[in-house]
Amino acid sequence: STGAVKMQPKAEELKFVTKSDGYVHIHPSSVNYQTRHFASPYLVYHEKIKTSRVFIRDCSMVSVYPLVLLGGGQVHMQLQKGEFVISLDDGWIRFVAASHQVAELVKELRCELDQLLQDKIKNPSMDLCMCPRGSRIIAMIVKLVTTQ
Numbered sequence: 001s002t003g004a005v006k007m008q009p010k011a012e013e014l015k016f017v018t019k020s021d022g023y024v025h026i027h028p029s030s031v032n033y034q035t036r037h038f039a040s041p042y043l044v045y046h047e048k049i050k051t052s053r054v055f056i057r058d059c060s061m062v063s064v065y066p067l068v069l070l071g072g073g074q075v076h077m078q079l080q081k082g083e084f085v086i087s088l089d090d091g092w093i094r095f096v097a098a099s100h101q102v103a104e105l106v107k108e109l110r111c112e113l114d115q116l117l118q119d120k121i122k123n124p125s126m127d128l129c130m131c132p133r134g135s136r137i138i139a140m141i142v143k144l145v146t147t148q
Contacts, residue, residue, distance in 0.1 A: 008036040016043055016056070019092050024048065027055035042067055042093070064095050065145050068106055075110045077103045109144070112137050 011033050015023045026033050027049065038061045046058035068075060073089045077097070084103040087094045097103035116137050120126055128134035 011036065018048075018054075019089070021048070021054045024054045024056050026059060027057040030057050030059060032059055032061075040064065063145070065106065067093065069110055069113055069141060069145075075107050077107055106144075109137070109140060113141065 011028075012025070014036065015025050018024050026035075040061050040063045042062050042064070043056070043059045044062050044067075045056035045060075048054060048056050068086060068088060071088050071093070076087045076091075078085055078087070079100075084097045084100050085094055086097050086103055086106060097106065116128065116134055120128060126134075128138060
């Protein structure tokens with residue numbers, strides 16, 4: 001047989017980019033160190049350390065929609081070359097939405113979730129699953145995250 005087969009990188013070769021540090025690597029003591037492929041290009045981490053190079057520990061892969069819905073900063077949407085791009089963190093994190101409608105719905109859902117969480121902070125005894133607005137927002141988030 002002819003042709004080339006793309007090889008997954010070795011654990012020590014796998015690197016990610018952060019906004020403040022550039023390239024970082026998963027620490028050898030991390031559970032994810034031997035993981036050579038992640039379904040999403042985004043990781044969240046708890047600890048960053050610098051020894052021979054910058055490492056992250058306590059990391060988990062995160063999919064795009066949970067990142068958009070629960071990540072910090074404002075969600076922005078713009079049309080670029082015929083595609084609807086959703087961005088976070090002043091454009092540092094960017095991805096293409098399936099359609100204008102999906103982009104608008106995700107942006108609106110993020111606004112609704114932010115408001116719902118503010119209401120919960122103001123009233124800690126509020127049961128988000130029992131109030132009609134809260135249960136609709138939560139159901140929509142669950143549907144989006146589990147189907148996309």
